[in-house]
Protein backbone atom coordinates (compact mmCIF):
# COMPACT_ATOMS: atom_id res chain seq x y z
CA UNK A 430 0.00 0.00 0.00
CA UNK A 431 1.43 3.41 -0.94
CA UNK A 432 2.33 5.59 2.02
CA UNK A 433 1.45 9.27 2.23
CA UNK A 434 4.36 11.70 2.46
CA UNK A 435 4.24 11.54 6.26
CA UNK A 436 6.34 8.43 5.76
CA UNK A 437 9.10 11.01 5.25
CA UNK A 438 11.38 10.34 8.20
CA UNK A 439 11.37 14.01 9.24
CA UNK A 440 8.40 12.91 11.39
CA UNK A 441 10.98 11.58 13.85
CA UNK A 442 13.21 14.69 13.92
CA UNK A 443 11.27 16.30 16.75
CA UNK A 444 8.33 15.06 18.77
CA UNK A 445 5.19 17.13 18.13
CA UNK A 446 3.70 18.68 21.29
CA UNK A 447 0.38 16.85 20.83
CA UNK A 448 2.20 13.50 20.53
CA UNK A 449 3.25 13.88 24.16
CA UNK A 450 -0.33 13.29 25.21
CA UNK A 451 -0.50 9.72 23.89
CA UNK A 452 2.94 9.04 25.44
CA UNK A 453 1.74 10.24 28.83
CA UNK A 454 -1.42 8.12 28.63
CA UNK A 455 0.65 5.05 27.72
CA UNK A 456 3.17 5.75 30.45
CA UNK A 457 0.48 6.25 33.12
CA UNK A 458 -1.52 3.23 31.99
CA UNK A 459 1.18 0.58 31.76
CA UNK A 460 2.41 0.42 35.40
CA UNK A 461 -1.02 -0.32 37.00
CA UNK A 462 -1.98 -2.48 33.99
CA UNK A 463 1.16 -4.63 34.30
CA UNK A 464 0.71 -4.91 38.06
CA UNK A 465 -2.89 -6.00 37.57
CA UNK A 466 -2.49 -8.47 34.69
CA UNK A 467 0.77 -9.76 36.18
CA UNK A 468 -1.39 -11.24 38.95
CA UNK A 469 -3.49 -13.19 36.41
CA UNK A 470 -0.57 -15.60 36.03
CA UNK A 471 -0.47 -15.76 32.20
CA UNK A 472 2.55 -14.43 30.31
CA UNK A 473 2.08 -10.92 28.92
CA UNK A 474 2.77 -9.77 25.36
CA UNK A 475 2.94 -6.02 24.71
CA UNK A 476 2.85 -5.24 20.98
CA UNK A 477 3.92 -1.93 19.47
CA UNK A 478 2.47 -2.48 15.99
CA UNK A 479 3.75 0.75 14.37
CA UNK A 480 6.91 1.17 16.38
CA UNK A 481 9.11 3.74 14.59
CA UNK A 482 12.79 4.02 15.62
CA UNK A 483 12.23 4.21 19.40
CA UNK A 484 13.85 7.62 19.79
CA UNK A 485 13.27 11.02 18.19
CA UNK A 486 15.99 13.32 16.86
CA UNK A 487 15.39 15.66 19.84
CA UNK A 488 16.21 12.79 22.21
CA UNK A 489 12.64 12.13 23.35
CA UNK A 490 11.50 8.56 23.82
CA UNK A 491 9.21 6.95 21.27
CA UNK A 492 6.56 4.40 22.18
CA UNK A 493 8.92 1.38 21.94
CA UNK A 494 11.12 2.80 24.70
CA UNK A 495 8.15 3.85 26.83
CA UNK A 496 6.77 0.31 26.58
CA UNK A 497 10.20 -1.32 27.03
CA UNK A 498 11.00 0.68 30.19
CA UNK A 499 7.66 -0.21 31.77
CA UNK A 500 8.07 -3.85 30.76
CA UNK A 501 11.59 -3.91 32.22
CA UNK A 502 10.32 -2.66 35.60
CA UNK A 503 7.67 -5.40 35.66
CA UNK A 504 10.14 -7.99 34.36
CA UNK A 505 12.59 -7.24 37.19
CA UNK A 506 9.74 -7.73 39.67
CA UNK A 507 9.29 -11.24 38.26
CA UNK A 508 6.45 -10.67 35.76
CA UNK A 509 6.65 -12.79 32.60
CA UNK A 510 6.41 -10.02 30.03
CA UNK A 511 7.82 -9.58 26.55
CA UNK A 512 7.52 -6.79 24.02
CA UNK A 513 7.12 -7.17 20.26
CA UNK A 514 7.97 -4.04 18.25
CA UNK A 515 7.06 -4.09 14.57
CA UNK A 516 8.38 -1.55 12.06
CA UNK A 517 7.90 -1.63 8.33
CA UNK A 518 10.70 0.68 7.23
CA UNK A 519 14.13 -1.00 7.07
CA UNK A 520 16.16 2.03 8.22
CA UNK A 521 13.82 2.84 11.08
CA UNK A 522 13.80 -0.84 12.01
CA UNK A 523 17.58 -0.85 12.26
CA UNK A 524 17.49 2.22 14.55
CA UNK A 525 14.78 0.50 16.58
CA UNK A 526 17.00 -2.56 17.09
CA UNK A 527 19.86 -0.34 18.30
CA UNK A 528 17.65 1.78 20.57
CA UNK A 529 16.04 -1.21 22.30
CA UNK A 530 19.18 -3.38 22.47
CA UNK A 531 19.56 -3.04 26.24
CA UNK A 532 16.11 -4.55 26.89
CA UNK A 533 16.33 -8.34 26.75
CA UNK A 534 12.54 -8.73 26.80
CA UNK A 535 12.11 -6.69 23.58
CA UNK A 536 11.97 -8.40 20.18
CA UNK A 537 11.96 -6.25 17.03
CA UNK A 538 10.55 -7.37 13.70
CA UNK A 539 10.84 -5.78 10.29
CA UNK A 540 7.58 -5.90 8.33
CA UNK A 541 4.02 -4.75 8.62
CA UNK A 542 1.81 -5.35 11.63
CA UNK A 543 -0.45 -7.30 9.24
CA UNK A 544 2.46 -9.73 8.57
CA UNK A 545 2.69 -10.57 12.26
CA UNK A 546 -1.00 -10.68 13.15
CA UNK A 547 -1.17 -14.49 12.78
CA UNK A 548 1.63 -14.81 15.40
CA UNK A 549 -0.13 -12.32 17.68
CA UNK A 550 -3.46 -14.13 17.23
CA UNK A 551 -1.92 -17.43 18.25
CA UNK A 552 -0.13 -15.78 21.22
CA UNK A 553 -3.54 -14.42 22.28
CA UNK A 554 -4.62 -18.00 23.03
CA UNK A 555 -2.10 -18.26 25.87
CA UNK A 556 -0.98 -14.69 26.64
CA UNK A 557 -2.46 -11.51 27.99
CA UNK A 558 -2.08 -9.15 25.00
CA UNK A 559 -1.88 -5.36 24.86
CA UNK A 560 -1.77 -3.97 21.32
CA UNK A 561 -0.64 -0.39 20.68
CA UNK A 562 -1.55 0.85 17.19
CA UNK A 563 -0.04 4.20 16.21
CA UNK A 564 0.03 4.63 12.42
CA UNK A 565 0.88 7.89 10.64
CA UNK A 566 -2.71 8.32 9.55
CA UNK A 567 -5.04 5.91 7.76
CA UNK A 568 -2.59 3.71 5.88
CA UNK A 569 -1.84 0.49 7.69
CA UNK A 570 -5.25 0.30 9.38
CA UNK A 571 -6.85 -2.96 8.32
CA UNK A 572 -9.90 -3.79 10.39
CA UNK A 573 -10.53 -7.30 9.11
CA UNK A 574 -6.90 -8.26 9.74
CA UNK A 575 -6.96 -6.72 13.24
CA UNK A 576 -10.17 -8.59 13.92
CA UNK A 577 -8.31 -11.91 13.64
CA UNK A 578 -6.78 -10.86 16.98
CA UNK A 579 -9.86 -9.07 18.39
CA UNK A 580 -12.03 -12.15 17.96
CA UNK A 581 -9.98 -13.82 20.71
CA UNK A 582 -11.62 -11.43 23.15
CA UNK A 583 -14.69 -13.64 22.79
CA UNK A 584 -13.03 -16.87 21.65
CA UNK A 585 -10.52 -17.21 24.51
CA UNK A 586 -10.54 -16.38 28.18
CA UNK A 587 -7.36 -14.33 27.86
CA UNK A 588 -7.23 -10.58 28.37
CA UNK A 589 -6.74 -8.63 25.12
CA UNK A 590 -6.68 -4.85 24.90
CA UNK A 591 -6.08 -2.29 22.19
CA UNK A 592 -5.01 1.33 22.37
CA UNK A 593 -5.21 2.99 18.97
CA UNK A 594 -4.29 6.42 17.71
CA UNK A 595 -7.01 7.14 15.17
CA UNK A 596 -6.53 10.21 12.99
CA UNK A 597 -10.20 10.98 12.38
CA UNK A 598 -9.42 14.35 10.80
CA UNK A 599 -7.28 12.71 8.10
CA UNK A 600 -10.01 10.12 7.65
CA UNK A 601 -12.73 12.74 7.10
CA UNK A 602 -10.56 14.81 4.77
CA UNK A 603 -9.73 11.81 2.67
CA UNK A 604 -13.26 10.47 2.74
CA UNK A 605 -14.57 13.83 1.50
CA UNK A 606 -11.94 13.89 -1.22
CA UNK A 607 -12.80 10.31 -2.22
CA UNK A 608 -16.48 11.26 -2.48
CA UNK A 609 -15.58 14.46 -4.39
CA UNK A 610 -17.15 16.57 -1.65
CA UNK A 611 -15.92 20.05 -0.71
CA UNK A 612 -13.04 20.28 1.75
CA UNK A 613 -14.22 20.85 5.33
CA UNK A 614 -14.52 24.35 6.72
CA UNK A 615 -12.31 24.89 9.72
CA UNK A 616 -12.24 27.65 12.31
CA UNK A 617 -9.35 30.10 12.07
CA UNK A 618 -6.20 28.89 13.76
CA UNK A 619 -7.50 25.36 14.29
CA UNK A 620 -5.63 23.69 11.52
CA UNK A 621 -2.25 25.37 11.27
CA UNK A 622 -0.34 22.12 11.33
CA UNK A 623 -2.52 19.92 9.16
CA UNK A 624 -0.72 17.77 6.68
CA UNK A 625 -1.65 18.29 3.00
CA UNK A 626 -1.26 14.52 2.50
CA UNK A 627 -4.29 14.07 4.74
CA UNK A 628 -6.42 15.59 1.98
CA UNK A 629 -5.19 13.30 -0.78
CA UNK A 630 -7.96 11.06 -1.99
CA UNK A 631 -7.62 7.37 -1.36
CA UNK A 632 -10.06 4.81 -2.65
CA UNK A 633 -13.26 4.33 -0.71
CA UNK A 634 -12.46 0.62 -0.36
CA UNK A 635 -9.25 1.49 1.53
CA UNK A 636 -11.22 3.81 3.80
CA UNK A 637 -13.75 1.04 4.47
CA UNK A 638 -10.94 -1.41 5.12
CA UNK A 639 -9.46 0.98 7.70
CA UNK A 640 -12.67 1.30 9.73
CA UNK A 641 -14.38 -2.03 9.20
CA UNK A 642 -17.11 -1.17 6.70
CA UNK A 643 -18.67 1.57 4.61
CA UNK A 644 -20.79 2.99 7.46
CA UNK A 645 -18.72 6.20 7.18
CA UNK A 646 -20.59 7.06 3.94
CA UNK A 647 -23.77 7.55 5.99
CA UNK A 648 -21.90 9.92 8.31
CA UNK A 649 -20.78 12.01 5.34
CA UNK A 650 -24.33 12.15 3.97
CA UNK A 651 -25.61 13.73 7.19
CA UNK A 652 -24.10 17.10 6.28
CA UNK A 653 -22.66 17.72 9.76
CA UNK A 654 -20.18 20.44 10.64
CA UNK A 655 -16.55 19.30 10.39
CA UNK A 656 -16.01 18.88 14.17
CA UNK A 657 -19.28 16.90 14.43
CA UNK A 658 -18.35 14.78 11.42
CA UNK A 659 -14.99 13.98 13.02
CA UNK A 660 -16.77 13.10 16.28
CA UNK A 661 -19.28 10.88 14.45
CA UNK A 662 -16.47 8.97 12.71
CA UNK A 663 -14.73 8.37 16.06
CA UNK A 664 -18.06 7.20 17.52
CA UNK A 665 -18.45 4.82 14.55
CA UNK A 666 -14.98 3.34 15.12
CA UNK A 667 -15.86 2.91 18.81
CA UNK A 668 -19.09 1.12 17.83
CA UNK A 669 -17.09 -1.28 15.61
CA UNK A 670 -14.69 -2.01 18.48
CA UNK A 671 -17.70 -2.43 20.74
CA UNK A 672 -18.66 -5.54 18.74
CA UNK A 673 -15.62 -7.25 20.28
CA UNK A 674 -14.79 -5.28 23.44
CA UNK A 675 -17.27 -4.64 26.23
CA UNK A 676 -15.55 -1.46 27.34
CA UNK A 677 -14.66 1.07 24.65
CA UNK A 678 -13.73 4.66 25.38
CA UNK A 679 -11.91 7.44 23.61
CA UNK A 680 -10.04 10.62 24.28
CA UNK A 681 -9.82 13.50 21.80
CA UNK A 682 -6.30 14.95 21.72
CA UNK A 683 -6.16 18.50 20.42
CA UNK A 684 -3.38 20.70 19.19
CA UNK A 685 -4.57 23.36 21.63
CA UNK A 686 -7.00 22.88 24.49
CA UNK A 687 -10.30 24.52 23.63
CA UNK A 688 -10.06 23.66 19.92
CA UNK A 689 -13.13 22.04 18.40
CA UNK A 690 -11.24 19.66 16.10
CA UNK A 691 -8.85 17.06 17.56
CA UNK A 692 -5.45 16.14 16.13
CA UNK A 693 -6.30 12.51 16.83
CA UNK A 694 -8.47 10.28 18.98
CA UNK A 695 -7.00 7.72 21.35
CA UNK A 696 -9.41 4.81 21.25
CA UNK A 697 -9.23 2.04 23.85
CA UNK A 698 -10.94 -1.34 23.97
CA UNK A 699 -10.95 -3.94 26.74
CA UNK A 700 -13.37 -6.47 28.14
CA UNK A 701 -12.76 -5.41 31.75
CA UNK A 702 -14.48 -2.53 33.56
CA UNK A 703 -11.36 -2.39 35.73
CA UNK A 704 -9.25 -1.63 32.64
CA UNK A 705 -11.68 1.17 31.79
CA UNK A 706 -10.98 2.60 35.26
CA UNK A 707 -7.20 2.36 34.81
CA UNK A 708 -7.36 3.97 31.37
CA UNK A 709 -9.70 6.68 32.65
CA UNK A 710 -7.22 7.48 35.42
CA UNK A 711 -4.31 7.52 32.95
CA UNK A 712 -6.23 9.94 30.71
CA UNK A 713 -7.22 12.16 33.66
CA UNK A 714 -3.68 12.22 35.05
CA UNK A 715 -2.20 13.17 31.69
CA UNK A 716 -4.75 15.97 31.33
CA UNK A 717 -3.86 17.18 34.84
CA UNK A 718 -0.17 17.20 33.88
CA UNK A 719 -1.01 19.53 30.96
CA UNK A 720 -3.29 21.64 33.19
CA UNK A 721 -0.39 22.14 35.62
CA UNK A 722 1.85 23.27 32.77
CA UNK A 723 -0.76 25.85 31.71
CA UNK A 724 -1.39 27.20 35.21
CA UNK A 725 -1.26 31.03 35.17
CA UNK A 726 1.87 32.46 36.82
CA UNK A 727 -0.14 34.40 39.41
CA UNK A 728 -3.47 33.33 40.99
CA UNK A 729 -6.67 34.40 39.19
CA UNK A 730 -10.15 34.87 40.65
CA UNK A 731 -11.76 32.59 38.06
CA UNK A 732 -10.49 29.54 36.22
CA UNK A 733 -9.11 30.82 32.93
CA UNK A 734 -8.07 27.51 31.40
CA UNK A 735 -10.49 25.82 28.94
CA UNK A 736 -13.06 23.33 30.24
CA UNK A 737 -11.58 20.41 28.32
CA UNK A 738 -8.33 21.04 30.23
CA UNK A 739 -9.85 21.77 33.64
CA UNK A 740 -13.29 20.11 33.86
CA UNK A 741 -16.03 21.79 35.83
CA UNK A 742 -16.34 20.03 39.22
CA UNK A 743 -20.03 20.97 39.38
CA UNK A 744 -20.54 18.73 36.33
CA UNK A 745 -19.37 15.77 38.43
CA UNK A 746 -21.95 16.52 41.15
CA UNK A 747 -24.68 16.86 38.53
CA UNK A 748 -23.71 13.59 36.85
CA UNK A 749 -23.65 11.74 40.19
CA UNK A 750 -27.06 13.11 41.18
CA UNK A 751 -28.59 12.11 37.81
CA UNK A 752 -26.92 8.71 37.48
CA UNK A 753 -27.75 7.60 41.04
CA UNK A 754 -31.48 8.12 40.44
CA UNK A 755 -31.80 4.35 40.93
CA UNK A 756 -29.65 2.54 43.53
CA UNK A 757 -26.34 1.05 42.41
CA UNK A 758 -23.14 -0.15 44.02
CA UNK A 759 -20.57 2.61 44.42
CA UNK A 760 -18.17 0.96 41.96
CA UNK A 761 -20.87 0.84 39.28
CA UNK A 762 -21.62 4.50 39.86
CA UNK A 763 -17.92 5.36 39.48
CA UNK A 764 -17.66 3.33 36.26
CA UNK A 765 -20.84 4.85 34.85
CA UNK A 766 -19.47 8.37 35.42
CA UNK A 767 -16.23 7.35 33.67
CA UNK A 768 -18.14 6.03 30.64
CA UNK A 769 -20.04 9.33 30.39
CA UNK A 770 -17.16 11.69 31.12
CA UNK A 771 -14.16 9.67 30.07
CA UNK A 772 -10.85 11.04 31.34
CA UNK A 773 -12.41 13.99 33.15
CA UNK A 774 -12.26 12.74 36.74
CA UNK A 775 -10.04 10.15 38.47
CA UNK A 776 -11.62 7.39 40.56
CA UNK A 777 -10.47 9.10 43.77
CA UNK A 778 -12.07 12.40 42.68
CA UNK A 779 -15.33 10.57 41.96
CA UNK A 780 -15.34 8.57 45.22
CA UNK A 781 -14.36 11.75 47.12
CA UNK A 782 -17.30 13.58 45.59
CA UNK A 783 -19.66 10.68 46.42
CA UNK A 784 -18.50 10.80 50.04
CA UNK A 785 -19.06 14.57 50.21
CA UNK A 786 -22.54 14.24 48.70
CA UNK A 787 -23.34 11.47 51.23
CA UNK A 788 -22.22 13.78 54.05
CA UNK A 789 -24.38 16.58 52.64
CA UNK A 790 -27.37 14.23 52.39
CA UNK A 791 -27.68 14.66 48.60
CA UNK A 792 -26.84 10.96 48.16
CA UNK A 793 -27.90 8.16 50.52
CA UNK A 794 -26.02 4.89 51.20
CA UNK A 795 -27.57 1.59 52.27
CA UNK A 796 -25.35 1.56 55.39
CA UNK A 797 -26.38 5.12 56.23
CA UNK A 798 -22.69 6.07 56.40
CA UNK A 799 -20.62 8.45 54.26
CA UNK A 800 -17.50 6.28 54.42
CA UNK A 801 -18.41 3.21 52.39
CA UNK A 802 -16.71 0.60 50.24
CA UNK A 803 -17.19 -0.14 46.53
CA UNK A 804 -19.97 -2.67 47.11
CA UNK A 805 -22.34 -0.53 49.16
CA UNK A 806 -25.34 0.72 47.19
CA UNK A 807 -26.00 4.44 46.94
CA UNK A 808 -28.80 6.55 45.46
CA UNK A 809 -29.99 10.12 45.18
CA UNK A 810 -32.23 11.35 48.02
CA UNK A 811 -35.69 12.20 46.69
CA UNK A 812 -36.66 15.76 47.54
Ligand SMILES: C[S@@+](CC[C@H](N)C(=O)[O-])C[C@H]1O[C@@H](n2cnc3c(N)ncnc32)[C@H](O)[C@@H]1O
Nearest residue numbers: 479480481491492517518541542563564565569
Ligand atom coordinates in the same frame (compact mmCIF):
# COMPACT_ATOMS: atom_id res chain seq x y z
C1 LIG B 1 3.40 7.44 13.77
S1 LIG B 1 4.80 6.48 13.52
C2 LIG B 1 4.94 5.62 15.07
C3 LIG B 1 5.50 6.43 16.18
C4 LIG B 1 5.75 5.62 17.42
N1 LIG B 1 4.56 4.92 17.86
C5 LIG B 1 6.24 6.50 18.54
O1 LIG B 1 5.45 6.99 19.34
O2 LIG B 1 7.46 6.67 18.63
C6 LIG B 1 4.27 5.16 12.49
C7 LIG B 1 5.38 4.15 12.17
O3 LIG B 1 4.77 2.99 11.61
C8 LIG B 1 5.55 2.53 10.50
N2 LIG B 1 4.59 1.79 9.65
C9 LIG B 1 3.79 2.27 8.67
N3 LIG B 1 2.96 1.30 8.22
C10 LIG B 1 3.21 0.20 8.97
C11 LIG B 1 2.64 -1.10 9.04
N4 LIG B 1 1.63 -1.46 8.24
N5 LIG B 1 3.12 -1.97 9.95
C12 LIG B 1 4.15 -1.61 10.78
N6 LIG B 1 4.74 -0.39 10.75
C13 LIG B 1 4.26 0.50 9.88
C14 LIG B 1 6.12 3.78 9.90
O4 LIG B 1 7.31 3.50 9.17
C15 LIG B 1 6.39 4.63 11.15
O5 LIG B 1 7.68 4.39 11.64
